[in-house]
Amino acid sequence: MNIKVVRGNPTPEELAAAVAVVRARAAAASLPPAPAAPRDSWSDPARIASGRLPQPGPTSWARTYWPG
Template sequence: MKILKGNPTPEELAALVTVIAARAATPTPAPDTDRASNWATYWRNSRTPLHPGPGQWRASAHP
């Protein structure tokens, strides 16, 4: 690391190194794989719910 401008004190330089080291050590969050895709979410919300009862299996094919 090279300081191009200014004249930092040893304490300021130590604080800067500490912040940079802590930032580098922080793990990046993993992508959320449990979330359904946008396509699946669209169809989940657009379908009408099925109601159990006599003859409803026939009605399930006709919206």
């Protein structure tokens, strides 16, 4: 890997930080994507949508939360 400084006069610490960022990005790009976590039944939106919709009333606020 070659890095060329086009403008300015960076310190060795600044060059080391730039190289560390470039190497970390290259390493992250070469990793396979992580598998998606399975949904548990509590956070499944189908659990709420499967029933009838809440009707207006004093307790309807308790049934309006939609986890996602």
